[in-house]
Amino acid sequence: MKRILSFFAFMALSSQLVFAHGGGHGGQPISNEMAIIEAGNNVAAVVKQQTEIEGSKLDSSWENIPASDKAIHKKGDGYYIVSLNNEAQGKILYVLISDQGEFYDANFSGTFEGLEQ
DSSP states (O other), X not given: OHHHHHHHHHHHHHOTTOOOOSXXXXXXXXXXXXXXXXXXXXXXXXXXXXXXXXXXXXXXXXXGXXXXXXXXXXXXXXXXXXXXXXXXTTEEEEEEEETTSOEEEEESSSOOTTOOO
């Protein structure tokens, strides 16, 4: 747990990709369903802000991933990794969020440095 908290503290201070979310979860961990919704909302923010993920900007097709193509890839102590399958592009984007719904990072590998998986 200590290692995960250190990772999240590092990400919060150094990441360009930390976005606010609108849920206001009052300190309670979010549900799997809410994690999927928050991940989708944050990917939409990445698209709108034209933030690069692994050197590329995501196009608007990432904003409209159907619910059936979103899933919890991994749930760990204090975090979720949510997968978004973009069939049009043939790519899966993995989104790392805290169990409070805070967005930390995204990539196409599903592996996040410094996170015990």
